[in-house]
Amino acid sequence: MIRPERSKLASNWSLDPGITFLNHGSFGATPIQIMEEQSKLRIQLERDPVRFFEREFMPLMMESIGVASRFLNADPEGMAFVKNATEGVNTVMRSLELNEGDEVIVPNHSYQACWNAVDFATKRSGAKTVVVDLPFRVSNEEEIVNIILGAVTEKTVLALIDTVTSPTGLRMPFEELVSKLQSEGVDVLLDAAHGPGIVPLDLKKIDAAYCTGNFHKWICSPKGSAFLHIRSDRKDRIRPLSIGHGATFEGSEQERFEYEFGWPGTQDPTPWLCIPKSMEFLSSLVDGGWPSIIEKNKNLAIEGRKVICEALGTDPPVPESMVSSMAAVEMPGNGEVGAMSLEGDPFHNLLLDRYGIQVPVFPWKHHGKRYIRISAQLYNDIGEYEFLAEVLKERL
Numbered sequence: 001m002i003r004p005e006r007s008k009l010a011s012n013w014s015l016d017p018g019i020t021f022l023n024h025g026s027f028g029a030t031p032i033q034i035m036e037e038q039s040k041l042r043i044q045l046e047r048d049p050v051r052f053f054e055r056e057f058m059p060l061m062m063e064s065i066g067v068a069s070r071f072l073n074a075d076p077e078g079m080a081f082v083k084n085a086t087e088g089v090n091t092v093m094r095s096l097e098l099n100e101g102d103e104v105i106v107p108n109h110s111y112q113a114c115w116n117a118v119d120f121a122t123k124r125s126g127a128k129t130v131v132v133d134l135p136f137r138v139s140n141e142e143e144i145v146n147i148i149l150g151a152v153t154e155k156t157v158l159a160l161i162d163t164v165t166s167p168t169g170l171r172m173p174f175e176e177l178v179s180k181l182q183s184e185g186v187d188v189l190l191d192a193a194h195g196p197g198i199v200p201l202d203l204k205k206i207d208a209a210y211c212t213g214n215f216h217k218w219i220c221s222p223k224g225s226a227f228l229h230i231r232s233d234r235k236d237r238i239r240p241l242s243i244g245h246g247a248t249f250e251g252s253e254q255e256r257f258e259y260e261f262g263w264p265g266t267q268d269p270t271p272w273l274c275i276p277k278s279m280e281f282l283s284s285l286v287d288g289g290w291p292s293i294i295e296k297n298k299n300l301a302i303e304g305r306k307v308i309c310e311a312l313g314t315d316p317p318v319p320e321s322m323v324s325s326m327a328a329v330e331m332p333g334n335g336e337v338g339a340m341s342l343e344g345d346p347f348h349n350l351l352l353d354r355y356g357i358q359v360p361v362f363p364w365k366h367h368g369k370r371y372i373r374i375s376a377q378l379y380n381d382i383g384e385y386e387f388l389a390e391v392l393k394e395r396l
């Protein structure tokens, strides 16, 4: 089998030509121009690290915060950068003072690391994680909304809701969920790890109490660029994970917020500073900018899913309205599935080692199933999913 070509836009990335890369979702992939931008910033920093951090860093970071806030239509005064969505979720969960008996809703499609952070916070305070079982195959958004709302009790204080789920690649009806949950007095922590650049996000309109998300996935900025947005009436409840100099910063409350989150201690801030360039660069690759990118990737994921479903002899598990730039399908076979492990699923390893296909195949113990999940980014082409489908037919 001959390895298929990527799309014409792939020349903007440095992806290994010996690999068919169908897993943008896990860690993103940064274009060459953005890596060059990051190098420039690192050189600027290292010319005089003291001057950089004393004089240049804060204005650059605030500029980046401004651009990110405009992109998400978020309140810049509630916007902070973090290294990743896991840190964003931890920041909220480890700040909140839960009481004994409080309930926190976590759907069973949630990212395990974030779910673990919720468990950590509920266990230590005598609160309770309420796991909501959602099926993998759903016929419409209402089904999901009804199941989650059905789990609300008078003790529910918070719900962790994804924009797009990780194991199952499901575009959640998060706008409706946030609105309905919050109208019942349940704050929402919106996990938009797959958020910016994969679904339209208007944070002012959505109005979640807390929202964290990655830029290093679908905006393709360098790894370590993510945000945590806190609604103004919740800002006094949340402190950064690292309590540092900011705690004794003398200035207004807002200045303290910016300094506390902006200076968690010495670290490489260039991923944060590359966010504006990454947004601008990607949007310049497609006529129509970000809305067109989101649409184009979604259409490719839907096409790719069709090809894979045919190969596996199965039907698409969720309606197209619940697909974004990722789509998952069940792997054949029933019965016991193991826990996720560092060694990786044997079939994933086979696809990679024998065919050079990088695509996640993993057990999801909460459903007792294994899923294969494809991603679609601008560098992908339909031929790559057809190649995967050929291999699936040959091996299964």
Ligand SMILES: Cc1ncc(COP(=O)(O)O)c(C=O)c1O
Residues within 6 Å of the ligand: 025, 026, 083, 084, 085, 086, 087, 110, 111, 113, 114, 162, 164, 165, 166, 191, 193, 194, 214
């Ligand atoms: C839904 C979801 N939440 C959180 C994360 C964690 O992202 P990060 O590793 O950047 O913290 C991921 C990563 O894939 C995810 O899919």
